Amino acid sequence: MRTVRHSIRTVRHGTWSRALVAVLAAAAMAIGGAVAPATAAPGGRAAGAAPGQAVPPAPKPEPIKVAELPLPPVAPSTSAGSCTPAVNPHGTGCIGKATSMQSGDFLPDGHHVLATVGFTGAPAAPDPAAVYTGEQLIIVKTDGSTFPNGDAWKCVTCGVPDANAVGRGSAMDYPQAFKDGRRALAGTNIIDCGPYQLTSSACTPARVHIYPIRWNVTADGSGAGGSIRELRLHPDNVHLGFNSATVTNGRLNQYGYFARLKFDPAPKTGTPLAPRYDLVKVTRLFDPAPSKQPVAVEQRHPGRLKINPQTVSVGELRGFSGTGDEVSYIGYPDESSNIDVFAANLRTGKVRRLTSNPEYTDPIAISPDDGWTVAMDTRGSDRQMFLAAMRAIPPVTDMITTSAVSSTRNNGDRRFFQPYLIDRYGDRGAYQGQQINAAGDGGPGAINDPNWNGRADPRWSPDGTSIVYWQALAVPPACGGANPLPCETSTEPGGRTARMMIAHLTSRKPLKPRHVAVASDTVPWGTPYVPGSATPARPYPPQGHYTLVGKRSGSAAVTITGNADQTAISTVSVAYRNYSDDGAHILNGTESVTTTNPSPTLNKLDWYSDLVQTGQDHGTKKTGPGGFHLTIDVLTNIFQATGTLTTTIDGRTYRQPANGT
Template sequence: MHWLFQAVVSASSLHLAAGVPAPPKPESIEVIELPLPPVVPTNDTGDFAPDGNHIAATVEFIGAPVAPHPASIFTGKQLILIKTNGGSFSTGDPWKCLSCGVPSRNARSLDNARDYPHIARNGQQALWGHNILDCGDIPLVSERCTPDKVHIYPIYWPTGANSSGIPREMRMHPDDKHMGWSAFTSGGQNAYYGQLKFNQSPENGTLRVPRYDLVGVNLLANPNGTAPIMAQGSELKIYEQAVHVGELRGFSGAGDEILYIGPTREANNIDLFAVHIITGVVRRLTSHPEYADPIAFSHDNQWFVTMDTRGSNRQMWMSGMRHIPPLVDLVTVTAAASTRNNGARRFFQPILIDRYGDRGDYFGQHVNYAGNGTGGSANDPNWNGKADPAFSPDGTHIVYWQSLVIPPACGGSNPLRCPVSTAQGGRTYRVMLAHLATRKPIAPVPVFDAPDTIPWATQFLPGARLPNVYSFPPGSYTLLGKHSGIAKTRIVKDLLLDMIKMVSVEYSNFSDDGKHYLHGHEAVALELSASDPWLNHIDWYSDILQTGTTNASKKTSPEGFHLTINALENIFEANGTLTTTVNGVVYKQPLNGA
């Protein structure tokens, strides 16, 4: 069936929780390409406007001589609106630039981060990277919203002397008042939640211009809570309800849950999770072995769309065997997250899933299933999804954007030949609009009354330091299967850096569900670069068999598998092999540079 994604991996043995309905049937989806200004090399799509007839996009004009209008305001990176209903603005164009020509007095000290645009539910503001664009009390889609009425303000986080890092990929709560974001430090990635407060005349900080301050900040972690994996004496314990927000990816449609990439539940399987803002209850949204990342909920809170590598087999060689506890992930998680890309090329496609997530044999539906896979078709595998997708407010449309594979991810020494673009003007990017053809318009659910202070989080005042997190002690441990067997585990640490550098596991009839049994061993050693914290080298040795309802194996070549990868570059460089076989289907690692 081409409508519904059918995984060749085994079905999850988990019983559906009470109140979780049977998976939905596949539905008819029609996909078209939206018009864009020519000569725009890159872009990011964002949310729909409240009217459902416009979407926001960040584009970069080449310059006045080749821009669609001779005026010099059409240059550089700008925020535009695009008509989705086939109409035009008064200029005759199907798009309108919101940030072009804004007087300098109305746009002072803008932050250079101008990506991931999101239009506020009130329709009068837009989050543009680390800036807020507004048109006063005039809707952004209105012809009355002219450049002289637009103001663009930077977002300022008065962190003081703390070591919280630089905010990235900010997301606005549906109440238009609260924000969520992530930040990297030398100690890793943390996520935060706070309020937007307009400051017309700042008297402190390094940015003394009208700005939006992030105040009442919460660190989305409880230093007194449990870690996902902990040692208790000689035993290992896995806590699936541990709140550990990795990369924050937004909010549910109602705003009652925070969406994020969380700790792996199965070895090397990167998934999306939701945690309730008040109760701290965690839900696993995706479980397919492929990589899921950007996510957006429908405004009625009943569906989400995610960009995912499922169907490409990009990650199956390392994560295709299900039901392996995430023990080696203590050292492999960066590599697992990095191998999803080949440099700038992602292997994402949009996947539609109901609010209850992957379960049983249900792994959602490809939004762009229709087509013959040829060049330029909706399901052309050489056109890959980017961030972020979005639902129209009435739930009948989904917007997402794609980019075409280009050198060095194709051509030259790469085994993939570079395709010829069929897009207008030979563009290597496109914005796609999917119509959920059988759906009737729905009303958004009421926006959740989000608190200023999250009960399970930690208040993070300006000048505060990040709290100490759980540090895994080195040693030998046992993890007992919930149904049977044991996983004997050895953890070795670099005591100087206080980091785990090697994990080895020996499985003996290990099973959590009484249907999938693990036997064999796996050992992975991690070496970090002294000069580049993003550069990982791992030495991997695996010989695992799975019996029961699934017959599978995960094996490295006799000399082991040795991978070097930079998390910022995502270029695959390996020696040796790591191969996963599931019920006779063989998944091999990508070739170097592919």
């Protein structure tokens, strides 16, 4: 257990944060390009539209120009001193070929973007260039201009005196800008240049302070504070969203939180006893009432289950809408095995489904006017269609499968994401968004080279006319050797395997600056956090036999079986008889899944499926004679299975990936 908890504290985004979709609030109920026609939203209703809401026609494709942004030069090796004046004549550092890079927010002027990079090859002190080492926050020019020293980038945190960074967190991921232009959020730190703009020559290392962010989790305020990850700054620049992982009943679990940032120049309790930002007025974005779960027992009919897609089920908080009214998150699926992004109004709890394509979506950003979403999505890759191509299956077995299903979207560090632009009303009919980087020849190094994987998070410019995102090249063992994907030689300067891209939406008019009012500290549908209180388990329907009634026709007989000590669901079995929620897809057949967890992060599924769908689409979802048996760890995402699970929709067949790919 100590090893798992250590991993929760220290493992970085690139390794497993997407795997925490596996422990979505939603999913954890058991814890106590061209797109195929099958991707149309069930019944034709837009993903982001409420029932009965008028939906405008799908937008036409718009012109998009994609370019690459400059980065520091690449050191020929990681050896000390390899970043010589010949490599960087300015003496301002080098990054590695496999740099730990992550692009971030635009600064408020719209001409600069934050990024985190890993510097390497610096000479030893007292050489002034010795400060360009390790993970640091930089600013990158987006308009082709340079800083006074001739670089198109500037390191903000290199050389900050230790006295100005007491208690700082080592990670600098998910860099985000405050609207004052003087501060930035990176990792669990706030970087502050006092009265100076971060871009200014007056913002020198001696003037920069790095303040840690602390979440108090003890009744007396003592200790180092709780573990927080995937921080997202609210547009009001006063509040913060974050996630915190834990182990509940032997399985990995996670909750999202909303809190106010409060600067304390001289704290008297807790560590570090140094200037810091405390998280106060903390709300866990979760209602523990059994009736408030996405799958629950009907109170008036104890023998029936109900599924409520309007239930807020924040599994992993992903950010906020541009206006700040909504929190975005990965939540419990609307359709079985279909991992999507949702948004919930912070005041009312009204839920909006942002995506519905059956492939996997995770990193997203909502435009400043809330009118558009840019999503990193596996759509078009067919990566998860063997699981999710059959639409309108109610998310019943997902009570125990989502952890494993979400983990199949990667092959280790090989992502299948590409950036898509989707309007507010979401996927509908033939409209499945517009691939932002589609205009390329697909060859090595092209903007749409499939071996260059999109990563988290994309970001909008303040005026809504540009989007910044970053990509990483697939490298061994995710390519080459036993893997059928051939490795590609990087065409980037110095053989770099990460790059930062900017997409200009050339036909759009700049949005006017919008004032975002300070949000309320109270989230009515959440639960105020009490320091020192225990993390709750997630309620789930107790063991038993239930009926799920189709909204339009038929029913499903559901059997839930608990584990030996009744702390979690072990098996969900369903038999459908003319079942339909939308009147367009009619489901018959059976499906049964059993799950075990040899460790909190390792999932083993025994899956048996024999489903037939008629109506708008004709298809089957079937396992082989011996079933489908998947073993996958949320920390590594390496696909390993025996048996088969195959889905065929309207004559098109989708099969599972090969093991290890």
